[in-house]
Amino acid sequence: METLKNPLKPEIYTERVRPREEDIRGPYFRDQTAIIHSMPFRRLKHKTQVFFSPDNDHVCTRMEHTLHVATIASAICRAFGLDVDLAQAIAFGHDLGHAPFGHRGEEVLQDLLKDQGGFHHELYALRVVDQLANDGAGLNLTYGVRDGIICHCGEKYEKEISPRWDKVELEGIKKLGIYPASYEGAIVRMADKVSYLGRDLEDAIRAGLVDEDQVPSGIKQKLGRKNGEIIDTLVKDIITQTQRTGRISLSEENHQLMKALYDFNMKNIYTSPPLEEYGLFSEKILRTLFEELTSVYDRCGEDHERYDHDPVPLFRRFGRHLDKYSQIYRKEKTPAPVIVGDYIAGMTDDYALKCIHEVFIPEPLKFDIPRGMHET
Template sequence: MAGFRNPLTDDFYKTRIQKREEDIRGPYFRDQTAIIHCMAFRRMKKKTQVFFSPQNDHVCTRIEHSLHVSTIASVICKALGLDVEMAQAIALGHDIGHAPFGHAGEKKLNELASSSGGFFHEVQSLRVLDRIENDGKGLNLTYAVRDGIVSHCGEEDDRSLAPCETPKDLDTIQKKGTIPTTYEGCAVRFADKIAYLGRDIEDAITANIVKIEDVPETIRDALGGKNGEIIDTLVNDLVHWSLRNQLIGFSDQKFDLITKLKRFNYDKIYKHEVLAKYIEYVERIIETLFEYLVHHVGEYQMAFELYRGDHGKLINRIGDYIERRQNAYPLGQFSPLRVVIDYIAGMTDDYALKAFEEITLPKPIEFVR
């Protein structure tokens, strides 16, 4: 256990953007409550994990995935003697900046934002929590939680991790792939991977995209055939290997199986023709919204009376969004592209669909008698 000592000081990890006196909750539990009470967290219940705008209430959404990551990370940290409350806060906020329509939405936003450095949900999650939430004032989270969120990328192919030993200027991070400065952040990164591997298969079975028999027998025999079995196998492997090696990671055998399972999911689920059709539709929705909003925001800038006077309800709403978050969009640094990327990234699947229909479908003729 002695090996799991974070490299920076406890006081540094608890540093906030603005000083505040801590209360009876403690710094990391306070961060949890700030995250779960914010509007962006609530919207995750209507954001896709893999399957777009699902009609089946049992298919995983972004908020459910975040709760799964939180519980898995909690078990890992409890077993390793780490700070459970810190890990829970990181996990609850890790996907809060994710685009609508899952990774298809993120990929399209990244393409549209390429001229300004691209779009990465890890970076956007930190931006939402630091700059956009609370009417542009942010949630004033601790360094440890902010660092874990921006560094969480569960899609990275890490077999093991140790914390980065030098402090980072989190505001300068523009891409995914940075290493957390805490073991708790490392644990969340692995919990993210564990959470989606089996659940994506479970949802694909529900959607009749694959059958459990399609998963190679060697993987089923070693990891389990159900999501709960896969989680249990991988968590136990990670805990036992980590205790022996004083790093957070998987054994070679289980990591090899994880790699094979990820390949199965990619080939048989994420590239399935059913999802491919939806991806084309999603790309059209996001590109249409982007072009429409960039045009109007570029024209109206910070002239809020123009937004209010526009006949388009979507333009009325984005004008109100900007006006209430002027701290996030200083006049001298105002970027229509940045505003629109933030606004679209914050949409739920349902809201994006509604907004798309609003600006593309013909309006009914109103006969006045």
């Protein structure tokens, strides 16, 4: 099978934010370990894909989705002699910028931060790995991984993707949908779509939102009935079509079937009345947290000791967050909405629920009850 060659010089892909001597792991496997050991990666297990804080251990989380993307991308990369370590590192980091409560959370932050340039999870993910992770030191990842992370999200119905032929300054990217500079990045971008369509459908059937009989017969017969079958069909098709065209691509038939499955999911899952109701609830939570944190920041500013004496635990933790990242915020003169957005974007679903509880239900007073007072 033909080996694909990336367009840029190899040393461009391995270039780091700060020079660093490489070790036995190699540059991309080292990036994998840096991402896996980071706090933003750990929080993925408590961030949901579609369903709001589900009371079910088998519903897909961002962590599971990330692993699906990594394995799908790895399989395709192996077929063309590409760097599996690079693909896996991109996959592990591609969703580190997601807000709590899935895409509804992203939409809320996009609106709240519209005067600051908005909020897009792929752009924010670069901020996470470059600046916020590792207590403000960043992960110092390679250009190839950082490029794949910020460029992983494109059109919903892309039939084919080819890597771009130029190196760009990633920090300056404002436009969405730019193609990645590597085949590995292009494959992760395609694998991201392949991974979630069948998985979301399985979860919806398990939750009783959708009956399997509702799924169009053409999708079941040609793509598959289960997520594993759908992934298998699409991965084999991508390998076959890529071998023919030299571009990461799908056949016209499977591209149309993939679009049909997405349209079915959109109508019956993503915009279904139960999920719309949960979406409104999560929106209220995030807007309220944004207002409350902005208010306390307006009162206390950079006086970190004032936060320590606030009766609301959330505000005390927010003060510690400000203290930890004070150098970054002072250096870039970060506006208050972006600071608050940083804190909220890093929350998990459950942590956001905990925070809203703390805002409205104060901590109980603790009394030093004399010994023996409750004895009978």
